[in-house]
Amino acid sequence: MEHEDLGVVGFALVELVEAGARRGVPEASTAALCRLEERARASGTDWALGVLARSAALLCDGPAADRLYRKAIGRLEGSRIADHLARTRPCVWVAPWSRADGIAPLRDTLVLSAPTRDGALLDALPAEPGIANPYVGDQPACWMAPGVPHDSYLSDFLMRSQAVIGAL
Incomplete structure (x- = not known):
């Protein structure tokens, strides 16, 4: 390990953790995660700590x-x-939710689709500062007319965390 290239090895460890997690080989993932953790904590950068958290989440x-x-x-x-x-x-983050939970579990949501007729909930969503873009009712997943190429609009929409509340 004396001559390891810091960048290449770090990227390789991230890929190894993900490959092991997705292929059902936890031993490989765990070993790579341990090495990645050592490197990430030593560097302390946002990228290193971010990929460490993502890699751990995969497991x-x-x-x-x-x-x-x-x-x-x-x-x-x-x-x-x-x-x-x-x-x-x-692309879509689905989590259990009930009216008894209130809107606290929905905080820090970039885009929230709420296909419901619950007036109290619909009044509370726009007032919650932690919900960036609340949408009510049936909203299309495009910003242009159907059938028109979306360029980056669709990818921008899909790469946002989203939550959906169903009428209970």
């Missing part, structure tokens, strides 16, 4: 994975390496 489920993905997105937004941020953001 767990539920609230722990959700917490790690959000941490990764926060770190990677401060990095100049955009491709890892795009790979970290889910």
Whole structure:
């Protein structure tokens, strides 16, 4: 390890963790994650800590994975390496929600689609500063007429975290 190229090895470890996680080879992922963690903590950069959180999220489920993905997105937004941020953001983030939860679980949502007729909820969404773009009702997933090439508009829409509330 004396002559490892810092950048190349770091990128390779990130890919190895993801490949092992997606192929069901946890031993390879865990070993690579340990090496990645050592390097990321030593560097302390937003990119390194962001890909570390994303890599760890790939190896767990539920609230722990959700917490790690959000941490990764926060770190990677401060990095100049955009491709890892795009790979970290889910196109659609679906989570359990009920009226008893209120709108607190929906905070920090970039785009929120709310196909519901619940007047109290619809009044509360625009007032919540943590929800950047609330949409009510049936909204098309395009900014142009159907059938017209979307260029970057569709990719911009798809690369945002989203939440959907169904009428309960």
